[in-house]
Amino acid sequence: MTQDRILVLDFGGQYNQLIARRVRECNVYCEVVPYKKAMQRIREVTPQGIIFTGGPNSVYDPQSPQIDPEVFSMGIPILGICYGCQLIAHNLGGRVTAATDSSAREYGKTETYFDTNCRLFRGLPEKSVTWMSHGDYMEKVPDGFRLAAHSDACPTVAICDESRGLYGVQFHPEVNHTAYGAAMIHNFLYEVCGVHGDWTMRDFCKETIASLRETIGEKGRVLLALSGGVDSSVLAALLGEAIGHRLTCVFVDHGLMRLDEGDEVEAAFAKWDVNFVRVNAEDRFLGKLAGVEDPQTKRKIIGAEFGYVFRDEADRFGITQEDFLAQGTIYPDVIESGEGDADVIKSHHNRLLPPQVIARFKGVLEPLRLLFKDEVRELGRELGLPEYLVSRQPFPGPGLAIRILGDVTKEKADTLRQADFIFRDEVAKAGLEKQMSQYFAVLTNARSVGVMGDGRTYGYTIALRSVTTTDFMTADWTRIPYEVLDRVSVRIVNEVPHINRIVYDITSKPPATVEWE
Ligand code: XMP
Numbered sequence: 001m002t003q004d005r006i007l008v009l010d011f012g013g014q015y016n017q018l019i020a021r022r023v024r025e026c027n028v029y030c031e032v033v034p035y036k037k038a039m040q041r042i043r044e045v046t047p048q049g050i051i052f053t054g055g056p057n058s059v060y061d062p063q064s065p066q067i068d069p070e071v072f073s074m075g076i077p078i079l080g081i082c083y084g085c086q087l088i089a090h091n092l093g094g095r096v097t098a099a100t101d102s103s104a105r106e107y108g109k110t111e112t113y114f115d116t117n118c119r120l121f122r123g124l125p126e127k128s129v130t131w132m133s134h135g136d137y138m139e140k141v142p143d144g145f146r147l148a149a150h151s152d153a154c155p156t157v158a159i160c161d162e163s164r165g166l167y168g169v170q171f172h173p174e175v176n177h178t179a180y181g182a183a184m185i186h187n188f189l190y191e192v193c194g195v196h197g198d199w200t201m202r203d204f205c206k207e208t209i210a211s212l213r214e215t216i217g218e219k220g221r222v223l224l225a226l227s228g229g230v231d232s233s234v235l236a237a238l239l240g241e242a243i244g245h246r247l248t249c250v251f252v253d254h255g256l257m258r259l260d261e262g263d264e265v266e267a268a269f270a271k272w273d274v275n276f277v278r279v280n281a282e283d284r285f286l287g288k289l290a291g292v293e294d295p296q297t298k299r300k301i302i303g304a305e306f307g308y309v310f311r312d313e314a315d316r317f318g319i320t321q322e323d324f325l326a327q328g329t330i331y332p333d334v335i336e337s338g339e340g341d342a343d344v345i346k347s348h349h350n351r352l353l354p355p356q357v358i359a360r361f362k363g364v365l366e367p368l369r370l371l372f373k374d375e376v377r378e379l380g381r382e383l384g385l386p387e388y389l390v391s392r393q394p395f396p397g398p399g400l401a402i403r404i405l406g407d408v409t410k411e412k413a414d415t416l417r418q419a420d421f422i423f424r425d426e427v428a429k430a431g432l433e434k435q436m437s438q439y440f441a442v443l444t445n446a447r448s449v450g451v452m453g454d455g456r457t458y459g460y461t462i463a464l465r466s467v468t469t470t471d472f473m474t475a476d477w478t479r480i481p482y483e484v485l486d487r488v489s490v491r492i493v494n495e496v497p498h499i500n501r502i503v504y505d506i507t508s509k510p511p512a513t514v515e516w517e
Contacts, residue, residue, distance in 0.1 A: 004195040006030045007047045009038045011065045011083050013054030017331050018473075019081070019174040021372055022185045023051070027197040032370075035065045042071065049077045049165075049193035052084025054172065058098065058136050059083065059090040067091070077165030077192045079120075079185075082134055085168030089159065092166075094142035099135055106132035106170075109177055110151050118148035118160050119191040120167050120184055128179040130157070130171035137170070165192055176474070201378045205238070208367050212242040215365065221246045221323040222365065223314050225306065225350070226276075228265030229395050231328030234380040235368060239326060240274055241383065248275040250313045252306060255282025256399030256413055259421040268389065277317075281309055282410075289401060289408045295517035296347060298408070302398040303352025311357050325358075326365040331372055332472050345513065349397035372471045393438045394472070402517040406445035416443040418496045419462045426488045427466075427480075436478050439466035441492075442505075442516045450500030452493075459500030462492055466505075467514050475509040 006023050010016050010032050023030035033041045042050065050071070057064035069091050071078070080088040086096045112130040114121040130151075138156040141147060149158035149169070158169045167188065173181030189195045216222060222239055226232045226249040239247045249269065253262040262278070269276040288301050310325060333348035350366075358364055368376055373394065380390035396402060403420075404412045420441040427433055442463040450457040464485070469475035489502040505512070 004028050004193075004197070004199065005045055005047045006049045006051065006189065006193070006195070007038070007041060007045070008032045008051045008053060009035050009067070009084070011035050011053050011055035011087070012057070013081070013083065015172060015174050016053045017370060017372075018471075019051055019053060019185075020370070021375070021471075022174050022182055023189065024199070024375070025182065026186050026189050026195075027199050028189050028195050029199040029203070035067060039068050039071065042074070042076070047076060048195050049079070049189065051188075052078065052080040052087055054082030054084060054133070057083065059086045059096050060136075072164070072166065075165075077188070078167070079188045079192075080166075080168040081174070082170060082172060085159070085170055086134075086136055086138065088166060088168045089138045089140075089142050089145075092142035092145070094138055094145070094159075095140035096136050097139045099137045106134060106151065106153055108132065110153075110171070112149055112151045112157055112171065114158070115148045118158070118167075119162060120158070120160065120169075120187050121148065121180075122187055122191055124180045124183055124187075129177070130169075130173075130179070130181070131175050131177035132171045134170050138168075167192070201375070201382050205379060205382050208238060209242045212239065212365065212367060215363070216243055216246070216324060219246075220362070221248065221319050222326050223310060223317070223319050223323070223361075224249045224326045225310055225328070226251045226265075226269075227328070227395070227397055228261070228268065229328070230373070230380065230390060230392050231330050231368060231376055231394075233328075233389050234376050234383065234385065235326060235328040236269075236272075236274060237380065237383040237385055238367065239365075240272075245275060248277060248313075248317055248319065250277050250279060250310060252279045252281055252309050254285040254302070254305075254399060254401075255410065256285065256401045256408070258395065258400070258424075259417045261395075277313060279309055279313060281305075284309070285401075286408065286410055286413075291407055293406045295402060298401050298517070299347050299349055299398055300352055302401055303347070303349040304354045304357075306349060306397070307353040307357035311360050314360065319361075321360065322362050324363050324365050325353075325361040326367075328376075329366040329369045330376055331370055334369055346515075346517070372473075374470045393433075393436070396515060400443075402515050403440060404443045405516060412443055415460070415496060415498055416441060416462075419443070419492045419499060422491045422495060423464055423488050426484055426491065430481070430484045432480065432484065435468065436466045436480075437469045437472070437475070438514060439464070439478065441465070444503075444516075448501050452500065457500045459498050461501040461503060462496075462499050463516070464488065464502065464504045465514070465516070467509065469509075469514075472514065473509075475514055477506050477508055480504070 145159040145161045148160045173184045327350045444461045446461045466478040467475035
């Protein structure tokens with residue numbers, strides 16, 4: 001078990017888990033702790049270092065989240081990011097004010113100048129781009145601190161008191177837009193906190209298995225909601241390690257899978273020594289979705305129906321109220337569903353279980369809920385899952401329902417399945433799969449006029465979507481070669497009835513999302 005431990009104190013920022021992830025990338029164990037529980041946890045574990053996150057408040061507002069000033073005299077190094085930086089200044093005799101002068105308020109990519117004698121910036125260029133997002137600024141630097149970075153607009157971009165191990169930055173080193181952000185976090189951990197860097201995904205795996213065993217108990221059973229995708233398959237392997245045959249994997253085929261996918265999932269799991277159950281529920285799901293056009297309503301119906309199927313299957317297999325339900329929820333599902341203080345982008349289906357379904361079980365286990373997709377894949381490899389399963393492109397729980405804009409019917413699902421298959425087939429033939437993180441077809445509700453064999457057509461438009469990303473929180477559209485797009489287009493209009501137009505989606509995330517609904 002690793003000795004190093006970093007605590008990330010959560011002051012309500014959007015990127016808190018991204019900070020934790022950057023720390024894990026440096027092979028250091030890390031926990032995110034709500035600011036209210038900070039002092040208790042710091043005393044319990046005596047971390048090697050503490051990171052204060054950003055947050056939406058102003059430190060001089062009496063209602064804003066605060067920290068016991070004792071934290072500054074415990075001899076533990078602290079890195080404050082944005083709000084966290086202002087909190088350090090506010091507590092230690094500096095002054096933070098609203099940047100009424102728009103020149104000191106900064107947003108977006110900003111050229112920044114660094115003092116590379118400061119340990120945080122050691123070994124890095126003297127000038128590079130950082131990502132700013134702050135409306136307040138430090139008018140007066142706290143006593144004992146010196147300036148360690150500035151921009152053209154703001155003289156106080158970073159401060160440090162190296163004798164006490166206290167550092168503050170106004171920008172966000174955790175986001176990719178800050179050119180050397182990951183290196184700065186690495187410097188904080190290794191140069192300032194003196195960590196050993198011995199934490200690995202293997203540790204996470206061992207610790208998670210141990211804690212699952214403890215939660216589930218000697219006799220407890222688990223019903224796993226299995227979609228056959230990366231997340232739930234990795235969770236199946238993890239739970240299999242933890243409790244063996246007390247695990248039952250329920251795969252619900254809602255009739256909105258890709259071409260032949262239900263059979264493929266069944267075949268893949270037939271090779272494993274696990275209790276696997278396939279439930280064919282196409283009529284049940286399509287019946288509930290009939291005539292529903294609104295994306296959030298579709299998501300809610302599907303999320304709830306999944307829950308009811310799991311409840312029915314639990315009854316059928318004698319899984320009691322002392323047993324658990326498990327889901328392969330990952331971090332983007334949680335954050336984009338608007339939990340905590342973040343905005344709802346879209347409710348991911350696994351956040352929509354009806355309360356009576358949740359109450360049916362002793363608890364809902366989501367051991368992957370703090371991991372990003374690429375970390376889940378790494379965990380899958382650690383557990384010895386085959387590469388084809390671990391590196392599969394993601395497929396959303398609500399399936400084709402959120403790729404058919406407007407109301408969903410079996411005919412539309414069949415049409416989309418064919419078009420989507422052709423796209424995937426041509427990508428595979430061109431050997432492009434590895435460059436594309438996720439790619440699929442969307443059946444838009446748009447119809448347009450075309451001409452085929454001298455006759456007028458009035459058919460549907462298929463949109464092709466492909467993105468390249470690691471964490472799925474941000475994504476860029478893939479530059480697919482024109483020849484490949486051309487082959488896909490020709491094949492779809494020739495082979496799939498009712499389709500007479502193909503478009504390619506060239507928006508990144510943000511401002512778009514990966515899925516269209
Ligand atoms: P968005 O569209 O939110 O997609 O940019 C990000 C990633 O999440 C997947 N996604 C889902 N996965 N249940 C899931 O299991 C859902 O409800 C859901 N909605 C989106 C999407 O396919 C992409 O990989």
